[in-house]
Amino acid sequence: MHELAVAEAPRGKILDTAIANAREALLSHQNADGHWVFELEADATIPAEYVMLQRFFGKRDEAREAAIRRYLRRLQEQEAPTAQGGWPLFHDGALDISCSVKAYFALRLIGDAPDAAHMVRARDAILAKGGAARSNVFTRGTLALFGMVPWRAVPVIPPEIMLLPSWFPFHIGKISYWARTVVVPLTVVNARRPKPLEPIGFDLRELFVQPPEEVREWPGGAHQQEPWATLFRALDWALQRAQRLFPRTHRARAEAACEGFVTERLNGEDGLGAIYPAMANAIWMYHCLGVPDTDPRVVTAWAAIEKLVCERTDGEVYVQPCLSPIWDTALASHALLEVGGEEAASSVKRGLDWLVEREITDVVGDWAWQRPDLAPGGWAFQYANAHYPDVDDTAVVALAMDRYRREHGPIGEQMDASVTRARNWVVGMQSKGGGWGAFDADNNYHYLNNIPFADHGALLDPPTVDVTGRCLAMLAQLEENGTKPAREAVDYVLAEQEADGAWYGRWGVNYVYGTWSALTALNAAGVSHQHPSMRRAVAWLEGRQNADGGWGEDGDTYPGKGGTRPDELSRPGVSTSSQTAWALLALMAAGEVDSAAVARGARWLLEHQNAEGEWDEDDYTGTGFPRVFYLRYHGYRRIFPLWALARLRNLQNGNSRTVSVGL
Known part of the structure; x- marks a missing residue:
């Protein structure tokens, strides 16, 4: 820890030392082939679901289950004090019913007795919140698979949706990539309603306020609005009663279409959609369709699941x-380019060489349903996910490659071509109104978030300011500020600013993230630091700075029902290294390099750097789905503070290369 006087602005040797230590720490995590990949941690839900999946198929690894038990119980004891015995969605968050039910169920499967003290605390907390009947659709679906609730607790989405024409209001192409890959195999599972291969020997009636078979009104999403919600509930009522009436020939065709969809996108050992829920549903789907365990598709699907298992020391x-890995490598490259020097540049070049080999150029993905004439040329978030490149990743990778060639010379024809293709694909993915979504274009069918199956409110992938900010930054760095896509993007970002000066952050927590994304992009696009939007944003950031000099915010700041902001927005959270770094980068982009707020924030980072040259960060500052699913990016605490401190040093030294880049 560095000792600094309160009034001392970090610069010179003390800043150089902190940057050098953080640089060495980040370089130490680079893999031999050039890429970075850090742990990506969610809540208790995914490991709990893994236990359920294994046990459904009669699989049991007692040593691994014991290690998962240790993880789940530590989360309950140490990470969830405000959850009062249950499990939260993020560090020190409030109890989440669905997460808590799954964690409790997993511990029962592993062997924890229901009368054990920690299980009693969890059960009491769940019952106090209305019991397991208040769980979300996906949790109730899992409980139905194990016979814990009747299948009428799960809304119907029949496999026949795969036979609907593209103009139909619920064509599969109208929902987001993640929903698509999760829902398609799940339609078969929910229609076939399989049972565990071996009985588990208990039920979960203790988690229900009233017996589950007596529950008549299962919850919908708090976000759902009339008259759509009533209309879709009536449709579900009819489908529940018509389940057995679908013609067999149509059902067979529909299930074959689902199987074909999944198999085409199975994605090797990186898995369907490269996300756990879709991978697990693929295994269940193949089982329902009678595909043997020895089939290469099933073997591969199980292997993909195992690659997600993280064994800690x-x-x-x-x-x-x-x-x-793509996201981590691109961000680490940006931080090291900001640091400068031959060693950092050499490491970045190895990372970029690794990235260029993973560009998706030969697969026309699902995005083409909206952009059929657009040539592919982007990057996924994961090692491989060819049908689902990510606009955000693609823009950030292109920015890093372009910055490297501007500062260190030619990068070769292959990488030059990658930047050109990325630019063309990103521009082609721009939605009407000037914004960008993450994986799809014009994915604005908001009525679909009212179907009973969408109680999470995360069925769609509409444009967001944070993704748009990266795309605008890319265009600016490529010297395209005067083009129509860039002008429309600026207008979109300015129009999305909140009344108090902040911007909503879809993929990071939350307004600090969104405001960083917007200000860096607007600065790169040439918007004056004196522009009213810039000044309002600066005032908002300064007003949200904690007394200790840092910034913090948790998942409770996301809008609640009806899109209204919760009261928690006015209460800054505990300072974190990544959010403090975002705030510093945002303020510097708005011309506040010499401000007291920047000096205090930089001091906070220096004072909290640990002996390894990194920062400790318990909080979840990444977002999967607002109010539903959050992420702890273990790389953020290593990357963003280094990036912010290096930029501060560069700007203090009058380094013009820093102000000429998009991010």
């Missing part, structure tokens, strides 16, 4: 929701 095991 402390004897714990958890399961990651997906892997993030």
Whole structure:
């Protein structure tokens, strides 16, 4: 820890030392082939689901289950004090019913007795919140698979949706990539309603306020609005009663279409959609269709699941929701380019060489349903996910490659061509109105978030400011500020600013993330630091700075029912290294390099750097689905503070290369 006087602005040797230590720490995590990949941790849900999946198929690894038990019980005891015995969605968050039910169920499967003290605390907490009947659709679906609730607790989405024409209001192409890959195999599972291969020997009636078979009104999503919600509930009522009436020939065709969809996108050992829920549903689907365990598709699907298992040196095991090597490598490259120097540049070049080999150029993915004439040329988030490149990743990779060639010379024809293709694909994915979504274009069918199956409110992938910010930054760095896509993107970002000066952050927590994304992009696009939007954003950031000099925010700041902001927005959270770094980068992009807020924030980072040159961060600052699913990116605490401190040093030294780049 560095000792600094309160009034001392970090610069010179003390700043150089902190940057050098953080640089060495980040370089130490680079893999031999050039890429970075850090742990990506969610809540208790994914490891709990892994235990359920294994047990459904009669699989049991007692040593691994014991390690998962240690992980789940530590989360309950140490990470969830405000959950009062249950499990939260993020560090020190409130109890989440669905997460808690799954964690409790997993511990029962592993062998924890229901009268054990920690299980009693969990059960009491769940019952106090209305019991397991208040769980979300996906949790109730899992409980139905094990016979814990009747199947009428699960809304119907029949496999026949795969036969609907593209113009139909619920064509599969109208929902997001993640929903698509999860729902398609799940339609077969929910229609076939399989049973565990071996009885588990208990039920979960103790988690229900009233017996599950007596529950008549299962919850919908708090976000759902009339008259759509009533209309879709009536449709579900009819489908529940018509389940057995679908013509067999149509059902066979529909299930074959589902199987074909999944098999085409199975994605080798990186898995369907490269996300855990879709991978698990693929295994269940193949089982329902009678595909033997020895079939290469099933073997591969199980192998993909196992690649997500994270065995820690402390004897714990958890399961990651997906892997993030493209994102981690691109961000680490940006931080090291900001640091500068031959050693950092050499490491970045190795990372970029690794990235260029993973560009998706030969697969026309699902995005083409909206952009059929657009040539592919982007990157996924994961090691491989060819049908689902990510606009955000693609823009950030292109920015890193372009910055490297500007500062260190030619990168070769192959990489130059990659930047050109990425630019063309990103521009082609721009939605109407000037914004970008993450995986699809014009994915704005908001009525679909009212179907009973969408109680999470995360069925769609509409444009967001944070993704748009990266795309605008890419265009600016490629010297395309005067083009129509860039102008429309600027207008979109300005129009999305909240009344108090912040921007919503879809993929990071939350307004600090969104405001960083917007300000860096607007600065790169040439918007004046004196622009009213810039000044309002600066005032908002300064007003949300904690007394200790850092910034913090948790998942409770996301809008609640009806899109209204919760009261928690006015209460900054505990300072974190990644959010403090975002705030510093945002303020510097708005011309506040010499401000007291920047000086205090930089001091906070220096004072909290640990002996390894990194930062400790318990909080979840990444977002999967707002109010549903959050992420702890273990790389963020290693990357963003280094990036912010290096930029501060560069700007203090009048380094013009820093102000000429998009991010």
